[in-house]
Amino acid sequence: MNGSTRRLAILNFLDEKEEISTEFLAKKLKVSKPTIYRDLIILEGEGYLKKTTNGAIKINDFLIEKDGYFSVGLKVDLNEKKAVAKKALEFIKSGETIIIDAGTINYLVAREINKSNITNINVIASNVITQLALVQHKDKFVRVFATGGLIKDGCASTAGDFAENLLNDVIADKVFLTTKGVDLKGNLTEYDYGECIMKKRFLEKSKMKILLTQSQKFGKVGVYRVANLSDFDMVITDSGINKRYEFLSLIKELNINLGIAKI
Numbered sequence: 001m002n003g004s005t006r007r008l009a010i011l012n013f014l015d016e017k018e019e020i021s022t023e024f025l026a027k028k029l030k031v032s033k034p035t036i037y038r039d040l041i042i043l044e045g046e047g048y049l050k051k052t053t054n055g056a057i058k059i060n061d062f063l064i065e066k067d068g069y070f071s072v073g074l075k076v077d078l079n080e081k082k083a084v085a086k087k088a089l090e091f092i093k094s095g096e097t098i099i100i101d102a103g104t105i106n107y108l109v110a111r112e113i114n115k116s117n118i119t120n121i122n123v124i125a126s127n128v129i130t131q132l133a134l135v136q137h138k139d140k141f142v143r144v145f146a147t148g149g150l151i152k153d154g155c156a157s158t159a160g161d162f163a164e165n166l167l168n169d170v171i172a173d174k175v176f177l178t179t180k181g182v183d184l185k186g187n188l189t190e191y192d193y194g195e196c197i198m199k200k201r202f203l204e205k206s207k208m209k210i211l212l213t214q215s216q217k218f219g220k221v222g223v224y225r226v227a228n229l230s231d232f233d234m235v236i237t238d239s240g241i242n243k244r245y246e247f248l249s250l251i252k253e254l255n256i257n258l259g260i261a262k263i
Contacts, residue, residue: 001029007039011048014058015111021055058133070129070155074104079263080214080238085109087236087261088176088212094119096173099202102127102157102195103178105212110134113142124172126163126198128156152194159194167201175206177232179213181220186229186250189222196224208233215240218247230254238263 001009006029013020013028025036040056043049049056074081085108092098092113100106100123110125110133124145125131134144149163177199179188188211190196203209209232218241229235235251236259242248251258 001031003039003042006031006035007043010036010039010043010056014049014056015115019052019055019057024055070104070107070127073155074107077214077216080216080240080261081105081108083238083261083263084212084214084236085112087259088210089113089116089118090259091174091210091234091236092116092118092121094121097122097124097171099124099170099172099175099206100126100130101175101177101199101202102130102155103212105178105214106130106176107133109176109212118142124167124170126158126202128158147198150194152192157195157198159192159198163198164201167205170205172202172206174208174210175202176210176212177202177226179211179217179226180222182213182218182229182247183221184219184246184250186254187221188226188228189220190224190226191222193224196226199226203227203231210234210236212236214238215244218244229256232256234259236261 009029010025013025022033022036026033029036040049040051044051049058081104084105088109089112098121100109107127107130110130113134120141122143122145123134124147125134126147128151131144131146134142147158147163147166149158149160151158180191181189183189190199211232215237229250234257238261241260
């Protein structure tokens with residue numbers, strides 16, 4: 001295995017783990033620790049990761065508070081979220097302008113964009129961690145537009161009048177929106193009012209509206225209503241939706257395209 005192939009393998013391991021050790025990499029890749037150490041120095045210099053005492057973490061992961069809201073949310077239904085993020089990538093084309101909200105699934109979408117062949121896209125993102133994930137790879141020609149505004153502790157999402165006003169002149173091809181829950185009437189809900197308002201603005205500014213959510217969110221209800229399933233062109237979720245017959249019927253009744261991601 002040559003150096004470039006080995007370093008790509010290291011990045012793939014990092015995509016699966018929050019933190020990775022030099023010892024683990026040496027065993028998996030069947031090389032010495034000093035070789036791995038040199039690889040990590042190269043990858044750190046290229047902006048892909050941050051070296052630690054015994055290994056490395058992804059460059060943006062140092063911003064994720066270990067016990068913070070974002071970190072906890074990222075671990076919940078992680079396999080389902082990864083599957084949905086990979087499925088969402090099928091609907092992102094080179095040359096498009098897209099909006100991705102502050103949900104953890106969209107952070108995973110950003111990571112999928114980095115691994116893909118998609119180039120020359122504009123991404124409007126409302127989460128600082130997601131923004132940094134998108135700018136890691138300079139060869140992708142991904143232009144990242146940060147919404148700005150008040151940064152919320154623990155999750156690094158931005159909201160408020162400043163963030164909303166930046167969207168006044170935006171016209172996006174697609175928005176990829178997440179949700180805290182969908183009730184039996186198809187209403188999407190949130191627990192945070194600022195997030196609710198930002199999501200409403202994102203929907204107003206996009207031609208095609210796509211909901212990204214794990215199937216477990218169907219049936220859960222938050223505090224603030226964002227929109228209804230009828231406002232969306234497509235729903236992408238995991239295969240668990242096949243057991244949620246009432247929501248399958250509702251999606252079919254509303255004539256919404258359904259994309260099912262295999263876990």
